[in-house]
Amino acid sequence: MVELQKDRITRGDFLSFGFIGAVMGAILTIPPAAFVLSPVIKTNVLGQSDVSQDWQMVGPIDDVPDGEPIVIEVDFPIDQIYGNNEVQEQFPDTQKSNEEFAVRSAIWLSWQDGQRPEELQGINGSLTQEQRQLAEENLNILSNICAHLGCPVRWVIVEGEGEFLCPCHGGIYDINGGYIGGPPPRGMFRYPVREVREDGNLYIRHEFDDEDGIPGLTTTRPHVV
Amino acid sequence: MVDWMEDRTGIVTQLEHFLYEPVPKRGAWLYTLGSATLFLIVLQFLTGILLLFYYVPTTDHAWNSVYYIMNEAYFGQLIRGIHYWSANFLLAVIGLHMARTFFSGSYKAPREWNWITGVILLLLVIGLAFTGYLLRWDQDGFWASVVGIKIGSYSPFIGGYVANFLLGGDVAGPATLARFFAIHVWLLPAALAPFIGIHLYLLRRHGEFGNQFEYTDRLAKLHEQQRLEEYARYELDGEEDGAEEDGRNGEDRENGRYSDRE
Amino acid sequence: MVQNVAGGKAKPVEEEVITEDNVFDKPDETMGFFPGQVLKDGWVALFLLIACVVMSYAIPAPLSEPANTAAVDYVPRPEWFFFFYEQMLMFFPGYTLIAFGAVVVPTVFIVLMFAVPWLDREPVYSPLKRPFAVIVGVLILIVVVLNMLLAVSRIINFPEG
Known part of the structure; x- marks a missing residue:
């Protein structure tokens, strides 16, 4: 087993992790959620219907x-x-x-x-x-x-x-x-x-x-x- | 060759570790329920992948493709039959597996996470059973799903959202089938696999000996011995502290048992 | 802790004095996972596989008529493992009770199921020593089985199927 090496996390490291996490998180959660939930957004939120409203x-x-x-x-x-x-x-x-x-x-x-x-x-x-x-x-x-x-x-x-x-x-x-x-x-x-x-x-x-x-x-x- | 593999991957040691672990002998048949569940899930994965060679998840073709599998494809009846029947057996075996775990108290410390991942697996399998039913796009599957979606629509606060999420719109149609297909074929199996891994890893970590049942003979011997000691002491000391001793012993035993598990 | 016995065969143990400290050190009698347990698992797996194959031809996986939203004479029935739940829905009429019985109660039940290891923390394992847990378990089983039977009888007795 290799000895573990626990370096201190600097302020810069912490902010970098935060930045990477925020950008990746935003790209990988918001569009997929909207993609999957688009029927819910269209029907429940915008009040549209998939069904023709013709007579x-x-x-x-x-x-x-x-x-x-x-x-x-x-x-x-x-x-x-x-x-x-x-x-x-x-x-x-x-x-x-x-x-x-x-x-x-x-x-x-x-x-x-x-x-x-x-x-x-x-x-x-x-x-x-x-x-x-x-x-x-x-x-x-x-x-x-x-x-x-x-x-x-x-x-x-x-x-x-x-x-x-x-x-x-x-x-x-x-x-x-x-x-x-x-x-x-x-x-x-x-x-x-x-x-x-x-x-x-x-x-x-x-x-x-x-x-x-x-x-x-x-x-x-x-x-x- | 074996030495070379061992040197490069360490697989031999791992395999020996895996294969020669001592397991309970007394309850061996009871402990096959878990592996039976695993086997049935593997069958589900295999036959499910095979069915996808012919199945088409569109409202105008789904029923036709299932009919084709059942009547035209070689061994289609068998492949779909195994998928269908192993799903039914799976739910029965999971029920038995859970009952065994519950009544033997095997969910207790340190196995809380075994139980929790087990419950998650149960919910995932129920989700798979529910979504799989619609894929045939026949009357049985369709109306059962209608009832399921309507039940979802009664959820307080989010009912309408739940129903329209499952429907993929505000009516049952192509989007509904596409969604159930995606959930049944990718989402839930992909979620199932890691939880199976965690469940098995935890089983290996904590061992199968979670049950007093496995220690029956030893406990009997201990009790017999204690009784004899008690009796001897009673003979020596006179009557007063017999009952008290007994209570303390029981407590100690359980404490000892508990710390032993950590 | 259970000691790993190399080679899969337990060495004969000298007569050991069992005390409270070592009674749970090792169980009564063990066997190697391989071949003992693997073999038993194999037999069960083989039995299940054969059962699946036989059932596939004896009772082929059902495929009823194509879905029709405009049906009026079709009787929807759930799969057998949802029978008890479906039967319970009969007992909850009206907006409040449907939401309560069909959604809230199962959700609470699932949450309680997750909490089982913390609800029953007594460090005893034997079913005989934890009557409360066992009684609750048996009650749940009785409710499930009774509801299943009720559902089956209702389905059998439904006019014209």
Whole structure:
């Protein structure tokens, strides 16, 4: 074993170590952290979204039956990594992937309390302003993502009563998406930004009725779709 | 040749030191749990590296590539099977290993750091199990990860940040898979390896004899001897100090035992 | 300290008087790490490897349908080692309790796990001599196993799987 040689650290040595450490530390921590955390910075801090904020067509409101909901799949285009729009537009004629990426959401549609309003019975052709507004007010547009832990909810009939059931932990919601029982902290997520157009089609945007969980502590979003 | 290697690297002495260390004979089978864990982790590394020859971490190809591994690649079913099953066995064996350590009190001084690195390893393995599940991009893995991410979103104060960090955005998509892939394939294994090293180094440093169990016969002999001495003294001195002596002996024994370990 | 016995074979020891000072000097009976322990480790490793190979073909690693965010009839289930945790989530409804039961309690548990060597500092090793630690350990095991069984029964009894 070689004898250890413990030289005294001079003031200059100490400052040099400090300088080397500070420069290397700054270069090796700040850019990597920002690199890895960029989605968090973009979404949580700057409030941007990866999902297109354009109107997406859901379908004709005439298809929504009385007394039970129907499920409709809607693709919301998203903009992540290789699905990024600007990246996709580069060299469009080569073999490079140009596939559009979307998050496919199952949307439950039902009438308020399962009752289609009188004025909207047997609609065909174009809708009047009043009818459109009435439809917008009376439609439940619900995400299939359970408000508890995000499992896909289903419509089940229990003892003649229909209800939304989450298969994971047994959360139960009524036809309006309101909370009935089980562990979920709130009702199902709704799409509040909606528009019924003159041709009778429903359009929505990718927004949810977020709410504070424990004020200041937690907020809720579907997070996954 | 052997002499030359010894002169240049000292490897022979090291190997002898490593191979001929005395280890407990009584609990030999109990002490295979740790090496079984190591073996299963090595299997994970090997098969994981092999799977990467075919696996593609993109949302449009991940499932296809796993399907290809399972159905087209030679022995793909075996390689992925070993990766999957050894992961399952790994968690079971780690549970047993921890239970053994806990109930035998093997975490006590001077082995605190063995226990701490062990807990870190456990957390890393759980992280690996969680992130690995999503990589198949099938229904099972996807929805289990959704639940995991949603649980993270309930963290007080940082819930939203945790969820969006794991998702790589605000919805599940290409970024989510890319992140889980990076965490599963590089970040956690790279963190796992040094802690395994530390765990094994500490094991060698403090030895395997952390348990009274290994001294059963000797302790029995000691107690027998003490009892005889006690009895003899009792015969000589009369009745009064018997019980007192006994208490002091027990204390001494434990103190002696403790300092012995340092 | 344990003396390294060169050559792997213990020399026969003359009849030794065991006192409180030397009782822990060396354990009852030792063997060399090689071949004794290595061989046993090898058998266990071989058993595990064969088990992995057999299971790979008996129950191939699962691959269900491709991920679909728009599923409505899929029932998500965790892996078996998360069953007990998943079952615990059933017992915590509402914002406060979900955050408490799903995040805070496990975090506290992990912190306590790190602190175990300092929580139980008694210098005795035998499980019989530290009833408190053993009772806590057994209670945790019981909670985990019971929750796992509950989760399994819930999963089995779920209508239409």
